Amino acid sequence: xxxxxxxFPIGVAMEVAGTLALATGAAGMLLVWPIPDWTMVAFPAGMxxxxxxxxxxxxxxxxxxxxxxxxxxAHDPAPAGLARPPAPAGAGGxxxxxxxxxxxxxxxxxxxxxxxxxxxxxxxxxxILGLHLRVPGPHGPYEVRLAHRVPPQYLALVFPDxxxxxxxxxxxxxxxxxxxxxxxxxxxxxxGL
Numbered sequence: 001x002x003x004x005x006x007x008f009p010i011g012v013a014m015e016v017a018g019t020l021a022l023a024t025g026a027a028g029m030l031l032v033w034p035i036p037d038w039t040m041v042a043f044p045a046g047m048x049x050x051x052x053x054x055x056x057x058x059x060x061x062x063x064x065x066x067x068x069x070x071x072x073x074a075h076d077p078a079p080a081g082l083a084r085p086p087a088p089a090g091a092g093g094x095x096x097x098x099x100x101x102x103x104x105x106x107x108x109x110x111x112x113x114x115x116x117x118x119x120x121x122x123x124x125x126x127x128i129l130g131l132h133l134r135v136p137g138p139h140g141p142y143e144v145r146l147a148h149r150v151p152p153q154y155l156a157l158v159f160p161d162x163x164x165x166x167x168x169x170x171x172x173x174x175x176x177x178x179x180x181x182x183x184x185x186x187x188x189x190x191x192g193l
Contacts, residue, residue, distance in 0.1 A: 008060025018049030104167035
C-alpha cells in the first residue's frame with residue numbers, strides 16, 4: 001500500500017520537471033536564433049515527463065479516494081429506522097462461524113450489498129467477502145457488516161436482495177454467520193426461502 005501512496009508526489013515531481021523542461025525548450029526556440037540543438041531535446045523531454053506525471057497525479061488521488069471510501073464502508077452507521085442489536089455485557093472476542101451456527105438462532109438474512117476485503121481468503125482458499133446484511137431480530141430488523149467466507153460455488157448467489165440462511169450468536173446479535181450448508185445451489189431455489 002505504501003507504494004500506491006507515493007503516486008501523487010512522484011506525479012507532482014514529474015510535472016514540475018516536465019514543465020521546466022518544456023518552458024526551457026520553448027524559451028530557447030522563441031528567443032534564440034538560430035534555434036539551439038538543446039531545445040530540440042528539452043521540449044520533447046518536457047512533453048514526455050508531463051503526460052505520465054499528470055497520469056500519476058490523477059491515479060494517486062483516485063487511489064486515495066478509493067481507499068477512504070472503502071475504509072468508510074466498514075464504519076457506516078445503520079440507516080435511520082432500523083433497530084440496533086443490543087450490546088450484551090461481556091460480548092466481544094472472536095467467535096468462529098461454526099460455533100455461531102452450532103449454538104445460534106437460525107434466521108433468514110437479506111443481502112443489502114457487498115464490499116471488498118482486498119482479496120482476503122480463508123485457510124481453505126475460499127474468498128472472504130464483505131457482506132452488508134439486514135437481519136431480523138427480536139427488537140426489529142438491524143444491519144450488520146461482516147467479512148465472511150463464501151464458498152466459490154455460492155459467489156454468484158451473493159447479490160443485493162438475496163435472502164440467505166444465517167445464524168445469530170446468542171451472546172451477541174451483531175455476530176452473524178451464513179449457514180452455507182442450508183443455501184440451495186441455485187438462485188431459483190433461494191426465491192422459495
